[in-house]
Amino acid sequence: MSTPSVPTVIFIGQPNSGKSTLFNSIAGLKAETSNFPGTSIKHTHSRVNIEGRLLDIIDLPGTYSLCTSDPAEQIVLTHLFKEKPDLVVNIVDASTLSRGLELTLELVELGYPMVVALNMMDVAERKGVQIEAAGIESLIGAPVTPTIAAHGRGVKELLDRAFEVIDKGQALRPRPFSDDVESQVLDVERLLPPGFPIFSNARFTAIKLIETSGHACGNFLGEVDPGLGATVDRARKAIEEDRGAPAYEVISAERHHQAMKLFEETSRVLRGKRLTWDKKVDAVLMHPILGYIILAAVFMAFFFIIFKVGNPLESLLLGPFNSLKTVLAARLGDGLLFYLAEGLIQGIGGGVAIVLPYFLPLLILMSVLEDFGYLARAGFLLDAFMHHIGLHGKSVSPFILGFGCNVPAILSTRILESHRDRVLTSILIPFIPCSARTTIVLALVAFYLGPLWAMGFYAVNLLVVAVVGWVISRFIKEPSPGLILEIPSLKAPRLGSILRKTWFQVYAFVKFAWPILIGGSLVLSLLSYFRADRLINDILAPLVVKGLGLPHDLGVTLVFGFLRKELSLIMMLQALGVDYQNLMTVISREQIIVFTVFISFFIPCLSTFVILWKEIGRKWAFVSAGLSVSVALILSWTVRLVL
Amino acid sequence: MEDRLNCIESTPMNLANAPHNTPLRIADLAGGESARRRLMALGFHKGDVVELDGRAILRGPLLVRNCTSDTTIALGRGVAQKVLVELVHEHS
Numbered sequence: 001m002s003t004p005s006v007p008t009v010i011f012i013g014q015p016n017s018g019k020s021t022l023f024n025s026i027a028g029l030k031a032e033t034s035n036f037p038g039t040s041i042k043h044t045h046s047r048v049n050i051e052g053r054l055l056d057i058i059d060l061p062g063t064y065s066l067c068t069s070d071p072a073e074q075i076v077l078t079h080l081f082k083e084k085p086d087l088v089v090n091i092v093d094a095s096t097l098s099r100g101l102e103l104t105l106e107l108v109e110l111g112y113p114m115v116v117a118l119n120m121m122d123v124a125e126r127k128g129v130q131i132e133a134a135g136i137e138s139l140i141g142a143p144v145t146p147t148i149a150a151h152g153r154g155v156k157e158l159l160d161r162a163f164e165v166i167d168k169g170q171a172l173r174p175r176p177f178s179d180d181v182e183s184q185v186l187d188v189e190r191l192l193p194p195g196f197p198i199f200s201n202a203r204f205t206a207i208k209l210i211e212t213s214g215h216a217c218g219n220f221l222g223e224v225d226p227g228l229g230a231t232v233d234r235a236r237k238a239i240e241e242d243r244g245a246p247a248y249e250v251i252s253a254e255r256h257h258q259a260m261k262l263f264e265e266t267s268r269v270l271r272g273k274r275l276t277w278d279k280k281v282d283a284v285l286m287h288p289i290l291g292y293i294i295l296a297a298v299f300m301a302f303f304f305i306i307f308k309v310g311n312p313l314e315s316l317l318l319g320p321f322n323s324l325k326t327v328l329a330a331r332l333g334d335g336l337l338f339y340l341a342e343g344l345i346q347g348i349g350g351g352v353a354i355v356l357p358y359f360l361p362l363l364i365l366m367s368v369l370e371d372f373g374y375l376a377r378a379g380f381l382l383d384a385f386m387h388h389i390g391l392h393g394k395s396v397s398p399f400i401l402g403f404g405c406n407v408p409a410i411l412s413t414r415i416l417e418s419h420r421d422r423v424l425t426s427i428l429i430p431f432i433p434c435s436a437r438t439t440i441v442l443a444l445v446a447f448y449l450g451p452l453w454a455m456g457f458y459a460v461n462l463l464v465v466a467v468v469g470w471v472i473s474r475f476i477k478e479p480s481p482g483l484i485l486e487i488p489s490l491k492a493p494r495l496g497s498i499l500r501k502t503w504f505q506v507y508a509f510v511k512f513a514w515p516i517l518i519g520g521s522l523v524l525s526l527l528s529y530f531r532a533d534r535l536i537n538d539i540l541a542p543l544v545v546k547g548l549g550l551p552h553d554l555g556v557t558l559v560f561g562f563l564r565k566e567l568s569l570i571m572m573l574q575a576l577g578v579d580y581q582n583l584m585t586v587i588s589r590e591q592i593i594v595f596t597v598f599i600s601f602f603i604p605c606l607s608t609f610v611i612l613w614k615e616i617g618r619k620w621a622f623v624s625a626g627l628s629v630s631v632a633l634i635l636s637w638t639v640r641l642v643l
Numbered sequence: 644m645e646d647r648l649n650c651i652e653s654t655p656m657n658l659a660n661a662p663h664n665t666p667l668r669i670a671d672l673a674g675g676e677s678a679r680r681r682l683m684a685l686g687f688h689k690g691d692v693v694e695l696d697g698r699a700i701l702r703g704p705l706l707v708r709n710c711t712s713d714t715t716i717a718l719g720r721g722v723a724q725k726v727l728v729e730l731v732h733e734h735s
Contacts (some may be wrong), residue, residue, distance in 0.1 A: 064684035099686035099712035126714065245689075246676075250702035252683045255691075260711055288700045376673060380717040392719055393704060483704050483719030484681045 006047065006054045007166050008083055012076065013091030015062030016373075016488035018119040022091055022149035023059040024500060025051075026159070044475055047192075049566040058083070061513040066106045067211050068246070080110075081199050087166055088114040089158070094124035094131055094146070095269060095489065101259035108140050108174050111201045113165045116144040117158050122151075123489065128270035134264035141173035150494055174203070177254045180242050185210065191231045210235055211248045278490040285374075285451075286487075291381050298374070298410050303458065306361045307442050307451055313357035314443065321349035322579055335560055336529055343525030343574070347518030350570030351510075355517075356437045359509065360502070366404045367501040371493035375400055376485060383483050390473025392483040399465075402432035404505070406608040409434075410615055418477045426616045427472060430604035431465045431631070433458065436565035437600045443569060444592050448584060457596070464601075464631060469476055513564055520560045520567045524574055527556065535577070548594050548636050551576065551587060561599050563606050568599045587643045594636050601632035650703050658718070658726040659705065663695045666710060667728040674725030682726075692731055 013019040019581030027046040043581075046057050063073040066080070080088075090107050092100035107114055112521040118133055137144040143161035147154030176182045188204040192198070197286045198205045209232045243250045284290050325345050332338035367539035369375060375397040383393030394416055409429045413422045433441065446454035527533040537544070553575045561568035572595070573579070576586050587595075603625055604612065613621040655670040669691050672679050674689040676712055687693070696715065704717040718726070 064686075067680075067684075096686075096712045096714045099709070099714050102686060127711075248680065249672075249683065249689075252680075253688050256683070256688045256691075257684065263711070283697070286697055286699070286706065288698070292700075376717070380704055380706070381699055383717065383719060384699055384701035393717060417681065481675065481678060482721040483702075483717055484678065484685065484722055485717045486685055487706065487715045489718055 004116055005447055006056050007086035008056045009087045010085040011059045011089045014064050014100055017091045017093040018149045019091040025149055025152050025155055060190055062179050070369035088112045091117045092120050094118045094121050095127055098260050098263035101262050102255050105255050105258055108172050109204050111172055113170055114142045115162050115165055116142055118144055118146045121146045122148050127483055131264045141171050141567055175258050184239055188231055188235050197519055200332045211251050285377050286380055295381055306358055307446055309361040317353035318580055321345055321353055339525045339529040343522040346570055346574045347521030351514045351517045355439050355566045358442050359435050363502045363505050364436050367498040368493045373490045375486050376487050379485055389469025392480055394485050397427055402429045404435055406434045407490050407611050410611050419479050421480055423616050423620055428465055428469050430608050433461050440569045444596050516563050517567055524571055549640055550591055550595055562603055565605050594639050597639050598636045601628055602630050646714040655727040655729050658722045658728050659720050659723040661728050666692050666731040668692050668731045670729050679721055685716055
């Protein structure tokens with residue numbers, strides 16, 4: 001019973017519909033190959049085996065509609081049109097059904113074989129919404145299965161229906177628009193020239209031509225095919241004259257009313273059950289005073305927990321590595337072999353014992369905040385402050401993600417609609433202390449000088465972000481378009497999802513960073529064995545010794561800091577030739593602060609630089625690097641003067 | 644065209660000045676095309692009934708809930724000023 005080719009199944013749904021949860025509950029259990037981790041911006045691809053049948057399933061970022069100018073959502077369109085999936089799984093949040101159906105109706109227009117997962121039925125019930133799935137099914141002509149993806153409920157039924165559609169096909173029932181609009185659509189459809197690239201079917205293509213005409217992405221048409229361009233313009237003008245509103249608005253409103261009607265025909269809302277627990281919690285979380293107290297408390301707790309978990313873990317894990325080194329020193333003497341072994345142990349020990357203890361709790365807490373839905377609420381609370389640095393609340397979530405790692409944070413700026421906001425946010429993100437820098441700050445500043453110093457460091461760091469943002473926004477004159485941000489309903493974070501997310505990121509870290517940490521450490525060992533590190537140190541001496549007042553030996557660590565920031569920390573110990581516990585014997589408190597400040601700011605790490613280049617272009621990537629160097633110098637000198 | 648609500652229509656005001664916790668009908672979406680497309684994609688159209696659920700300090704954003712779909716969005720003041728609404732009086 002082998003099928004000649006593996007069917008492609010695309011998962012599509014509005015943001016926060018539980019799409020990825022559903023995807024993971026299918027891919028995670030039955031995955032034949034591992035999932036490729038990604039941020040929610042990249043897509044995830046997985047081949048799964050379900051009761052002996054193979055499927056290629058693809059999870060795309062959430063999208064509100066198929067007509068979008070949001071770059072993150074445009075990826076969805078590209079995939080949808082390029083991949084020509086054998087099946088679309090449309091995930092709809094049942095608790096906000098009337099809006100979710102708008103995308104569903106658009107997918108019915110698109111006309112690929114599809115099934116609908118009516119997800120989060122439990123939330124809908126709690127809200128007092130009763131939905132008759134069979135009613136929706138008969139009206140749109142596609143299977144509609146109630147699911148609760150978080151508990152794995154309904155997933156099997158959904159898959160059964162999916163295979164049914166793949167095997168037997170289906171007859172979707174696209175709904176015509178009002179007569180005046182529909183006749184214009186038919187006109188364009190009829191006049192599509194032969195050979196015109198048709199997406200799925202002629203009617204859908206015609207609708208999209210009218211919807212996008214006059215809009216940036218629709219303008220190319222006039223150049224490609226002037227005749228068709230004129231037809232589309234005529235249809236658009238006719239609709240606009242009839243309705244007194246732009247054509248895209250009329251079509252969107254048509255779909256909106258179809259969705260509301262479909263909702264009313266198939267659902268009942270029981271009154272009196274509206275104030276659920278999440279509404280009460282939200283009233284507190286976004287309260288004008290309490291909200292900010294909670295926000296501050298969340299951030300303090302965030303770093304406190306990471307330090308309290310990471311610190312003892314670090315001491316515990318470092319012990320064995322140090323004793324191993326002592327043993328090896330006694331056995332191997334002072335030859336090349338010892339240098340290599342020492343480099344290897346420093347590298348592995350650094351990755352395992354210094355970085356991981358802080359990295360792991362940070363990732364877990366970040367996933368908790370993300371899954372709970374707190375990032376959007378933080379965006380709401382901080383919007384007014386963000387205006388002072390020329391941004392708005394939607395940039396808050398990339399910033400917060402930046403505390404984990406700058407790279408996915410910069411990728412996630414694609415959720416911002418305007419190019420200007422993306423550039424400004426991307427330039428500021430490298431100033432956010434990512435987990436690598438948090439490790440350095442906690443391992444050096446908090447460990448040796450106390451947690452209060454580390455807190456102070458963070459406060460100064462955030463101030464730097466604010467000042468740099470304020471300065472740059474003076475140069476980017478274009479106004480910001482303003483905040484339009486969905487506040488998703490609160491969800492209790494689920495352990496499985498948090499562990500899965502954390503695991504993917506740790507895995508990526510181990511795969512990407514450990515080789516660099518170990519390799520870098522080995523290279524430094526070799527350099528010092530052949531005395532070549534002196535050369536680098538001598539070249540950098542004017543900066544390191546004269547400029548920053550640091551030990552001569554630390555010059556070489558700066559070079560490696562460009563690869564990964566944690567590397568500087570590990571190299572620092574190696575370059576100074578001391579154990580972590582004995583660091584204070586060779587370096588002063590002031591030097592620790594200056595070193596931390598300089599390392600944190602002096603340049604975005606290599607991966608951040610590459611992603612900046614890719615996302616906002618070479619010019620801005622260099623602007624960002626230049627800014628970092630200047631800020632690092634100014635701050636380090638200030639610190640030297642003050643202390 | 645609405646059968647459930649008998650509305651006594653008042654003069655439109657912008658959403659930023661509208662009263663809280665009162666049903667409001669969107670009379671018009673003004674403002675730039677991209678903001679309007681975004682609002683519509685998020686399910687906010689002319690004729691919809693919405694409620695203001697809260698506001699942030701320092702002229703911060705407003706929390707706007709769509710009563711039909713029960714979705715909530717945060718709207719910056721600038722955007723909210725471009726959304727015109729009128730009071731809806733419900734008689735059941």
